[in-house]
Amino acid sequence: MTLLALDDATYAYDARRTVLHGVSLEIGEGEAVGLVGESGSGKTTMLRLALGLARPTTGAVRFEGAALDTRDRRRMRQFRQSVQAVFQDPYASLDPRQRVGAIVAEPLRSLRIAGDHPSMVANALRAVGLDPEIAGRYPHQFSGGQRQRIAIARAVVCGPRLLLADEALSALDLTTRIRILDLLAELGTRISILFVSHDIGAVAALCRRIVILERGRVVEAGPTAAVLANPSHPYTQRLLASVPRLDPEGPSR
Ligand SMILES: Nc1ncnc2c1ncn2[C@@H]1O[C@H](COP(=O)(O)OP(=O)(O)OP(=O)(O)O)[C@@H](O)[C@H]1O
């Protein structure tokens, strides 16, 4: 079943320039989809539409088969609980004045979810490989990778069905990137993921399907292996050609 879809969505931040021109995207239940495109192509804007932070100028966002209607408060609440996001910068995204426990519990408070919040927070921390004991500490006491785990714990604490990750690995060093990618892959066995990345290798490792965006248009979409093995659009070919490859012979000097 399609969990979330953008249908022919157009978006403009202002009247002068349209940044998305009729883009469509479908994310199935339990599926990981990669969204790739150069800087400024509109990836974050698509994610903002998918999160309900912005409404398409024309077209629609479809959740569980029906177009989202912001006036339907019960369904909007269900939608907000079902779709959560993780962003690029784990330094900017965690409030330095709040303890980790309060940060991770934030969606439970804002969505007014009933239950034992401290134990839900402990479970979320465990799910991302952190010791629940850290709930009493502050973000500055953690590394970038640990902070990104905290941000992921906050995103999964309310039991979402879809995780939107916008360049969630790019602020991390290589080893940490691989660990967080492993964590997303593990979460991906239970949750759908929309993975925005410049890193085609990471997309290939995580996502069965890929969508290529160029200047606000979807120029190619399909199974990741097929698209990468045989890119049909010149833009995708250029994108793949620009990925640095390690020479099996080693560096020439
Ligand atoms: N708040 C805003 N107001 C006006 N224009 C914006 C705003 N945010 C983004 N844009 C413009 O919309 C276009 C798409 O931006 P977007 O941030 O979606 O790209 P992106 O693919 O996420 O890029 P990056 O890889 O650099 O994050 C760009 O031309 C950008 O300048």
Ligand SMILES: [Mg+2]
């Ligand atoms: Mg972006």
